[in-house]
Amino acid sequence: EVQLVESGGGLVQPGGSLRLSCTTSGFTFSNFWLHWVRQAPGKGLVWVSRINSDGSSTNYADSVKGRFTISRDNAKNTLYLQMNSLRAEDTAVYYCARGTYCFDPWGQGTLVTVSS
Amino acid sequence: QSALTQPASVSESPGQSITISCTGTSSDVGSYNLVSWYQQHPGKAPKVMIYEVSKRPSGVSNRFSGSKSGNTASLTISGLQAEDEADYYCCSYAGSGTSAFGGGTKLTVL
Numbered sequence: 553e554v555q556l557v558e559s560g561g562g563l564v565q566p567g568g569s570l571r572l573s574c575t576t577s578g579f580t581f582s583n584f585w586l587h588w589v590r591q592a593p594g595k596g597l598v599w600v601s602r603i604n605s606d607g608s609s610t611n612y613a614d615s616v617k618g619r620f621t622i623s624r625d626n627a628k629n630t631l632y633l634q635m636n637s638l639r640a641e642d643t644a645v646y647y648c649a650r651g652t653y654c655f656d657p658w659g660q661g662t663l664v665t666v667s668s
Numbered sequence: 669q670s671a672l673t674q675p676a677s678v679s680e681s682p683g684q685s686i687t688i689s690c691t692g693t694s695s696d697v698g699s700y701n702l703v704s705w706y707q708q709h710p711g712k713a714p715k716v717m718i719y720e721v722s723k724r725p726s727g728v729s730n731r732f733s734g735s736k737s738g739n740t741a742s743l744t745i746s747g748l749q750a751e752d753e754a755d756y757y758c759c760s761y762a763g764s765g766t767s768a769f770g771g772g773t774k775l776t777v778l
Contacts (some may be wrong), residue, residue: 587767596671596772597706597714597757602765611765647713653702653761654719661713 554578554657556648561662568638568666574631574648574659581629582606585652588622588633590644591661600646601633616642638666672697672758672770679776685746688773690758691739696768698739702761705734705743708772709754717756718743745775753777 560572574586588600601612601622610622621634631648643666649655673691680686690697690705697703703721706714716725718734721741731746741760745752758770 589769597708597759597769599759599767599769602767609765613766653767654704654716655706655714655759656716656719656725658713658715
């Protein structure tokens with residue numbers, strides 16, 4: 553069974569940093585592109601970032617460019633999102649998802665709250 | 669990177685059909701046959717229902733279908749059932765390695 557499990561969320565002050573992890577199993581991790589998608593409380597889905605299968609290519613939404621860094625460890629079957637200079641508007645559930653142009657499946661999400 | 673446009677809400681009776689539109693631009697929906705649709709029940713992770721405009725993943729009911737014309741994609745659900753009540757999101761590849769979601773549509777089955 554393909555599984556993606558996010559972790560690392562929590563409460564952080566504005567300007568702070570947090571690193572999210574997405575641990576996977578049930579598929580050949582190194583063959584797939586991966587994405588981070590977020591959802592603010594009561595709001596819609598927003599694409600955040602993607603990384604190709606070997607980690608050589610990354611892309612970001614304008615709203616996080618320069619502050620967030622996506623990376624992966626193919627030996628550990630794990631995806632990461634390093635989030636720096638966090639703002640209140642970054643408060644959301646962060647999902648990792650597998651796929652190139654279609655996201656399937658998704659993890660259960662981890663909540664990040666940016667507040668003083 | 670602009671969000672795609674979806675109606676905020678739609679409603680219909682059980683057994684009827686509903687179509688949800690997703691309007692983008694010539695830079696995203698209009699340029700790529702890479703539109704996907706996701707169903708999200710409250711408190712749950714999204715689930716893909718349609719990919720590459722009209723393809724249905726294994727296990728998804730054939731009551732779900734997708735299409736595209738110009739800059740607008742559509743999701744049609746036929747034979748509405750109570751379990752179809754959920755939020756639906758479209759997504760399109762937007763070039764340069766980025767993707768864009770629609771704002772979401774809340775489907776109510778009356």
